Amino acid sequence: MRHLSRIPAPHQRLQRLAGAAALALALVTAGCATRPPAPCPVCPGEKPAAPTAPAAPPLQPARFDELPGWQDDDLAAAWPGFLNSCRGMKSRRDWPLWRGTCEEAATLGTPDSTTARRFFESRLIPWRLVNPDGADNGLITGYYEPLLSGSRQRLNPTQHPVLPVPADLLTIELSDLFPELKNLRLRGRLQGNKVVPYWSRAELAPREAKLGEKAIAWVDDPIELFFLQIQGSGRVKLPDGSLLRVGYADQNGHPYQSIGRVLIERGELKPEQASMQGIQGWARANPTKVQALLNENPSYVFFRELKNAEGGPIGALGVPLSDTRSLAVDPRTTPLGAPVFLATTWPNEERPLNRLMLAQDTGGAIKGVVRADFFWGFGPDAGSLAGRMKQKGRMWVLLPPGVGPR
Structure with missing residues (x-):
């Protein structure tokens, strides 16, 4: 959801x-926070608890040549969704970090796939999304209108x-x-x-x-x-x-x-x-x-x-969703508006589905670092694909310099 x-x-x-x-x-909450610690963290005769492994950082450095199918995707098809993301991010707290990238994108008109790829590679940095246990695979489901x-x-x-x-x-x-x-x-x-x-x-x-x-x-x-x-x-x-x-x-x-x-x-x-x-x-x-x-x-x-307007439904970012190019994500680790490269497979198939998506929505069941919901569009055909989609996938978020973890 x-x-x-x-x-x-x-x-x-x-x-x-x-x-x-x-x-x-x-x-x-304040009362709970001020309770004194227990006087005996490890009582006589008890063994100390084994230390737990530290959680893996959710964003780890990556390169564009590590993204499977990056060179094959038609990035021109993702461009309108990216411009919509820029419009949606104008009202968000992190807009100053995106302003230069989005303003340059607005000057390019309708670029072809090669020009769009050159833009993303020159202006954004890929970060691999990783779960706390260190795994970079997660669940990818689908939804529709x-x-x-x-x-x-x-x-x-x-x-x-x-x-x-x-x-x-x-x-x-x-x-x-x-x-x-x-x-x-x-x-x-x-x-x-x-x-x-x-x-x-x-x-x-x-x-x-x-x-x-x-x-x-x-x-x-x-x-x-x-x-x-x-x-x-x-x-x-x-x-x-x-x-x-x-x-x-x-x-x-x-x-x-x-x-x-x-x-x-x-x-x-x-x-x-x-x-x-x-x-x-x-x-x-x-x-x-x-x-x-x-x-x-x-x-x-x-x-x-x-309003019964053309285009997809309005997502959490406040802009219309783009068929097969919008994702619902967990905004705690994937910033709304950011491009996300997704490497997964088609519903109930082994055929690769590697595509640049836009993080434009959220959902009640979309919790976790490597977790996303793929928006298939409107109507019965989209519903058939969305209803069968329960795939494993990997995700990379593309961010401007200085936006990633320090």
């Missing part, structure tokens, strides 16, 4: 309460709402108090004067009728709505043939749990069957069990209506 977008500001009263909750959290069938109104009792952010959802930005927690936030709701966790998916299900009074749309398939929440954006085809576009707005604060893993553990699907298509097939064959299965994942995503 990728998709970090701006969300509507909560009511002022909720903001004050959220601030109070954050202050309480700060006090608790799905098409659902639905309407603005609830046409029959079996439809399911695409919900906006509820008015009672509190979002507490921890970075307001602790800058080092810049990618962490808490979500909850008020219960009297107490902030408690927000409703889980199972708890939201019986409340959908009430919440649906403000639904953006109603769709006719619960499993497709579930996958819309995983993808983070999509389009709904309305009865008159027009398309409604929706994108991620917020989430209920509960951790994501894989329903594919649940079906494997129950013996209802084999591991090789637990793709998006396999789960959809199981749901069609077991309609009375679908809601119970979905409730195994307590995470729930809320949406906002987007």
Whole structure:
């Protein structure tokens, strides 16, 4: 799940309460931080714990000739996405480090692949991404923009709402108090004067009728709505043939749990069957069990209506995603906006897929150094590729001089 977008500001009263909750959290944190250390780290008769190996640095120096297939990729196809990344980075804290590179790129117009390659090699430095255990291989999955069938109104009792952010959802930005927690936030709701966790998916299900009074749309398939929440954006085809576009707005604060893993553990699907298509097939064959299965994942995503413009959905960087050239990454180690060279294979194949991508999105399940989600585009064909993609891959991030680790 990728998709970090701006969300509507909560009511002022909720903001004050959220601030109070954050202050309480700060006090608790401060109290924990000032506890004295245990008087006996190693007690008599006990052996000291074996020292753990230091974690490998996430970025390690590399050369362009180490990137498999770098000379074969059509870098002209990545150029529009790179210019979009430059536009998105203008509002970010690290823009001064990218300004010179992006301003020069803007003067080149529409370069061919050779010119684009010469530009990247002269202006950027490749860094190999490495996991804490020293491995440079990680999981590469895929996502896409799905098409659902639905309407603005609830046409029959079996439809399911695409919900906006509820008015009672509190979002507490921890970075307001602790800058080092810049990618962490808490979500909850008020219960009297107490902030408690927000409703889980199972708890939201019986409340959908009430919440649906403000639904953006109603769709006719619960499993497709579930996958819309995983993808983070999509389009709904309305009865008159027009398309409604929706994108991620917020989430209920509960951790994501894989329903594919649940079906494997129950013996209802084999591991090789637990793709998006396999789960959809199981749901069609077991309609009375679908809601119970979905409730195994307590995470729930809320949406906002987007302008029905051309191009891909808006990613976390704030720019449209480029089909087969945008990646969702973990921004803790891969800066949003940066070019990333990806070396992996096509879904369910050994055929190499080596391509310059752009880090333009994030996702709830995209955690780790060598971890990415490959954006395949819009519609059923893109969905077929995205649903089958679960490959091993390596990644190199390209950064301007002085941006990498010191």
